[in-house]
Amino acid sequence: xIFLLLIIGLxxxxxxxxxxxxxxxxxxxxxxxxxxxEDAVSQFxxxxxxxxxxxxxxxxxxxxxxxxxxxxxxxxxSVIGVxxxxxxxxxxxxxxxxxxxxxxxxxxxAKWIEExxxxxxxxxxxxxxxxTIFYLLGRAHEKEIKFKRVSMVYSIxxxxxxxxILFFLSTEYxxxxxxxxxxxxxxxxxxxxxxxxxxxxxxxVGILVYTLSKNLIFKSEAVAVGFLTVLFCxxxxxxxxxxxxxxxxxxxxxxxxxxGILWAVFFNILIFLELVGIIFLGYLRRExxxxxxxxxxxxxxxxxxxFDWFFTFLNKSIFFIGAGVLLLVCGWFMEKGRRYLLSAIxxxxxEKN
Amino acid sequence: xxxxxxxxxxxxxxxxxxxKEEIYKExxxxxxxVETIQDAFNQITAKKEKEDIQKKAIRVIVTIGAIxxxxxxxxxxxxxxxxxxxxxxxxxxxxxxxxxYIGGWFLxxxxxxxxxxEALLLLGAIxxxxxxxxxxxxxxxxxxxxxxFILWMMGTIIMAFAVESFLLFYLAILAGFVAIIxxxxxxxxxxxxxxxxxxxxxxxxxxxxxxxxxxxxxxxKRMPPELKEFY
Numbered sequence: 001x002i003f004l005l006l007i008i009g010l011x012x013x014x015x016x017x018x019x020x021x022x023x024x025x026x027x028x029x030x031x032x033x034x035x036x037x038e039d040a041v042s043q044f045x046x047x048x049x050x051x052x053x054x055x056x057x058x059x060x061x062x063x064x065x066x067x068x069x070x071x072x073x074x075x076x077x078s079v080i081g082v083x084x085x086x087x088x089x090x091x092x093x094x095x096x097x098x099x100x101x102x103x104x105x106x107x108x109x110a111k112w113i114e115e116x117x118x119x120x121x122x123x124x125x126x127x128x129x130x131x132t133i134f135y136l137l138g139r140a141h142e143k144e145i146k147f148k149r150v151s152m153v154y155s156i157x158x159x160x161x162x163x164x165i166l167f168f169l170s171t172e173y174x175x176x177x178x179x180x181x182x183x184x185x186x187x188x189x190x191x192x193x194x195x196x197x198x199x200x201x202x203x204x205v206g207i208l209v210y211t212l213s214k215n216l217i218f219k220s221e222a223v224a225v226g227f228l229t230v231l232f233c234x235x236x237x238x239x240x241x242x243x244x245x246x247x248x249x250x251x252x253x254x255x256x257x258x259x260g261i262l263w264a265v266f267f268n269i270l271i272f273l274e275l276v277g278i279i280f281l282g283y284l285r286r287e288x289x290x291x292x293x294x295x296x297x298x299x300x301x302x303x304x305x306x307f308d309w310f311f312t313f314l315n316k317s318i319f320f321i322g323a324g325v326l327l328l329v330c331g332w333f334m335e336k337g338r339r340y341l342l343s344a345i346x347x348x349x350x351e352k353n
Numbered sequence: 354x355x356x357x358x359x360x361x362x363x364x365x366x367x368x369x370x371x372x373k374e375e376i377y378k379e380x381x382x383x384x385x386x387v388e389t390i391q392d393a394f395n396q397i398t399a400k401k402e403k404e405d406i407q408k409k410a411i412r413v414i415v416t417i418g419a420i421x422x423x424x425x426x427x428x429x430x431x432x433x434x435x436x437x438x439x440x441x442x443x444x445x446x447x448x449x450x451x452x453x454y455i456g457g458w459f460l461x462x463x464x465x466x467x468x469x470x471e472a473l474l475l476l477g478a479i480x481x482x483x484x485x486x487x488x489x490x491x492x493x494x495x496x497x498x499x500x501x502f503i504l505w506m507m508g509t510i511i512m513a514f515a516v517e518s519f520l521l522f523y524l525a526i527l528a529g530f531v532a533i534i535x536x537x538x539x540x541x542x543x544x545x546x547x548x549x550x551x552x553x554x555x556x557x558x559x560x561x562x563x564x565x566x567x568x569x570x571x572x573x574k575r576m577p578p579e580l581k582e583f584y
Contacts, residue, residue: 048530
């Protein structure tokens with residue numbers, strides 16, 4: 001349901017973007033899907049080429065008696081795709097190749113987890129680390145005009161990844177999943193996963209420091225990223241969480257444990273704050289796409305929460321009233337800021353004249 | 354009358370490649386008011402939009418026409434397919450394709466019917482694609498069906514470069530994506546007994562990789578100069 005709505009939303013968003021495609025360097029030019037028909041055609045050909053490369057490697061591999069695993073071929077094709085994406089600044093190839101790389105790590109991690117019966121939460125957390133790295137890479141790439149669209153790819157992928165996983169964890173299914181995926185051996189039993197986390201963390205801290213030193217992100221944004229990183233580190237180290245007191249399999253008889261209630265409240269507040277944060281960030285950076293993305297996600301969140309059983313015990317009306325008040329206050333602050341900005345611009349104009 | 358002259362003058366400056374800001378400066382220096390210049394620009398934009406809509410309408414009509422002719426020809430062939438000899442079938446396919454290509458090229462290049470000419474070129478490329486599958490069927494060539502789409506894509510790319518038609522590039526891209534989606538990748542094949550590469554030559558796939566890469570690179574080189582700063 002969540003994914004279906006997200007896909008529909010993204011398609012609508014893309015159609016609006018295609019309609020708005022214009023040439024030249026205007027405000028928000030980097031959001032254009034294509035700059036020109038030449039750009040569109042070349043982008044698709046490069047994407048086709050990268051995809052054919054993957055299939056070609058698979059076919060040769062098959063003919064040679066499978067000397068390589070399909071995961072290795074996925075890695076190879078994705079790395080080449082990323083190189084093509086960077087060299088030619090073709091964002092579709094880059095986006096698909098990055099997803100290929102994430103997919104490769106996910107499959108490998110699943111294999112390592114299965115081998116040593118490690119907590120599956122390690123996989124989740126790894127993906128969250130990657131998403132955060134993507135987001136920071138997006139910010140790091142923003143400085144140069146040539147990489148502005150590349151930065152959009154990273155930022156959008158990162159934001160969608162993180163929001164989706166937090167969305168999931170804030171629902172009943174997410175809590176159930178968290179209960180089962182925190183069961184198992186520690187990730188330290190696998191050197192591959194431990195090494196992966198070490199690399200992710202080192203990378204994440206490195207880019208965070210870099211973006212902060214170059215003033216590419218706000219301090220509040222850096223604090224939020226730091227908070228999420230610490231949260232992911234805590235989640236990965238958690239012992240098994242018993243979220244439910246009874247599990248009869250149907251909604252009526254399912255009751256959350258005290259820890260379950262704490263996590264449910266925590267994740268629901270977190271996702272809400274994250275989305276308001278996206279809108280606020282868009283407002284601070286004067287980026288309409290961030291505001292629209294945040295509003296779109298909030299709309300989906302409200303829609304899903306309305307049907308989510310979890311709020312029957314919290315009382316739906318309280319949630320909606322709370323969310324409404326919060327949004328009104330945010331809106332009021334934004335309008336106030338806008339008025340202040342407009343009056344400052346007017347003042348400047350008058351001074352010039 | 355005066356405003357008509359102004360519009361024509363602005364149009365000539367635009368054709369010379371001058372920016373809106375430069376034109377504004379020049380006209381303001383000549384004593385024109387901002388409102389009059391703005392009004393003239395609005396009229397030019399409105400006229401251009403009207404022309405664009407008309408061009409779009411013609412393009413849509415002739416493209417649909419080309420597709421309908423293609424469908425009509427093939428339904429006729431399908432209805433009489435069994436009674437034809439192999440040679441007749443091949444001749445029909447080649448004649449239909451060649452006449453569409455030649456007609457399209459002639460109309461576009463010699464008679465300057467750009468939209469209709471392009472539509473006929475598109476029809477030629479569609480007939481070529483259908484021809485690939487029909488010839489495979491006539492001569493009982495064993496192969497994976499996505500291979501047909503790869504051949505269609507490759508032929509259309511070459512034709513698109515030859516006649517410089519973006520409509521053909523779009524068709525080639527579409528055929529390429531159908532081919533890619535059509536291949537049940539090895540990763541899925543591994544879970545079943547079906548081998549997705551049993552009948553496909555890896556060399557065909559390699560050629561497709563190279564051709565699409567080169568096509569992307571060549572088209573990219575044609576990017577308008579004002580967009581170079583983004584790359």
